[in-house]
Amino acid sequence: MDRRQFLMTSAAAAALTQLPARGHAAFEITRTDAEWRAMLTDLEYKVMRKEGTERAGSSPLDKVYDAGVYHCRGCDLALYSSQAKYDSGTGWPSFWESLPNAVGTKPDRKLLRVRTEVHCRRCGSHLGHVFDDGPPPTGKRHCLNGVSLVFRAA
Numbered sequence: 001m002d003r004r005q006f007l008m009t010s011a012a013a014a015a016l017t018q019l020p021a022r023g024h025a026a027f028e029i030t031r032t033d034a035e036w037r038a039m040l041t042d043l044e045y046k047v048m049r050k051e052g053t054e055r056a057g058s059s060p061l062d063k064v065y066d067a068g069v070y071h072c073r074g075c076d077l078a079l080y081s082s083q084a085k086y087d088s089g090t091g092w093p094s095f096w097e098s099l100p101n102a103v104g105t106k107p108d109r110k111l112l113r114v115r116t117e118v119h120c121r122r123c124g125s126h127l128g129h130v131f132d133d134g135p136p137p138t139g140k141r142h143c144l145n146g147v148s149l150v151f152r153a154a
């Protein structure tokens with residue numbers, strides 16, 4: 001692949017991740033509802049497939065600061081590095097950036113204030129929300145559900 005092809009592919013990939021999630025067609029990895037239910041606990045299913053939220057402070061990953069990578073529980077894609085993890089004090093695992101080409105976002109209008117929903121780029125599993133009150137260098141706070149993640153120590 002030459003540089004021009006690579007740039008075009010990257011641009012196409014970037015454009016894809018900007019699209020709102022429409023059904024399941026936009027994602028590389030798709031599973032039926034029955035398949036998701038079979039591979040996930042009730043809580044994981046509710047959070048990852050129905051955009052639910054785990055109870056604050058309930059995830060052991062909130063207090064994990066070991067070196068490693070956080071993968072998507074739905075498809076094992078590497079999503080976040082421990083290097084971008086910080087203690088937001090919210091009770092949810094928080095990061096100031098995702099790994100490149102790992103997540104997609106869409107507007108979430110469930111509350112009065114529009115929030116930015118964040119999900120796995122590859123399988124569409126819901127991760128959490130992105131807020132603008134994070135630390136430098138990005139100022140972003142990716143506020144995630146620990147049940148959507150699998151931590152792999154480096």
Ligand SMILES: [Zn+2]
Pocket residue numbers: 072073074075076077120121122123124125
């Ligand atoms: Zn995934």
